[in-house]
Amino acid sequence: MAEISTEGKGGKHKGKSKKVSTRVDLTPMVDLAFLLITFFMLTTSMLKPQTMEIAMPSKDKVDLSKIPPLKNSLAVTVILGKNDKIFYYFGALKDTKTGIEAEVKTIDFGPNGIRKVLLDRNRAVVDKVNDLRKQNLNRQISDDTLKARVSREKGVKDAPMVLIKATDDSSYKNLVDILDEMMICNIGKYAIIEITPEDLDKIKTMNL
């Protein structure tokens, strides 16, 4: 430091100042910069978490008589049981008119499990949605139209309605997984509802 400050002083050089190299050693600066980079790299979270939006029915009392009843042929009931097992049946558990009991089947998660069942059930909508997606890929329709038309397709009158009933033995992962299947299978109409005692009795007798 002292050398630098004394340098241009005095008439030793007789007016002709010595040429000082303008080169500065940048090594410490680079060291510092990399240190900071490392710090910022380690503390940042690049990936933002994803979310799944879900709307639950409000608890306000509604006049049930005003809502058209769900057609039995469209209903699919999915019960989430213990150890990642799923029970499902179509229609009502016991038809009030005919008294025919629905056949309750057991299945698990995964591409060959519940997904296959739901896809088969929802084939008409799935095909239409796939078709729309293809058109979107080929730039025939815009992203906005795709969105609007997909949601319209999902809400068609004869699309299946999935009733999700979770037992107390199921876990949160099961719930998210089944909601995920709804999205994968393009099911627009689904609801998470309380399990009924009849359903519980039924799966108890199936005891696996």
Next chain:
Amino acid sequence: MPKVKAKRKSTWVDMTAMCDMAFLLLTFFMLTSNFTQKEPIQVNTPSSISEIKIPEVNIMKIEVDKEGKIFFGIDGQDKRISLLEKIGEAYKMNFTAEEKKEFSLITAFGVPMEKMKSFLSLKPEQRDLKENALGIPSDSLNNQFKDWVRAARAVNKDLKIAIKADQITPYPKIKNVMNTLQDLNECRFNLITSLEEAPKNL
């Protein structure tokens, strides 16, 4: 014969270019970074194909751990202070300015109201200890969680609710949280998940 004399080369390397690059990267990281937030508990979220990103502001985060303990937090330091004042009114508790300041720095907490004062007097590193991660009571007799949500909603109308729960959290615990939210007429919420690739060829 003239001897071939190796020319002495200087070991000096020009650092300018490297320095430029290092600072460029540094600037990039500084501008894009949003710091990982400290969370009181470790949560393994389940995965889904949903690609909706969670907003960064106006978010009410409800974390549920494996055993079903509830942790709660909102963003914005000034909002947190008004939240504490609001909940203090409901529980007839007065908080000092220091306690409010401490509270405004906590991203998420999980203590019952009775222990709030002693929790705030702890050092930040002590708050993360296991014995201080008690969870907010949410049973029907003593539903403090409900009061927190109500107070947070009163403080900030635009809050979006995000639930972050562990994969193996039993369903009844989640049901309880959802029922409480439904009771308060909060019927739309987000479930935080990690990304999973969507299956092709359906």
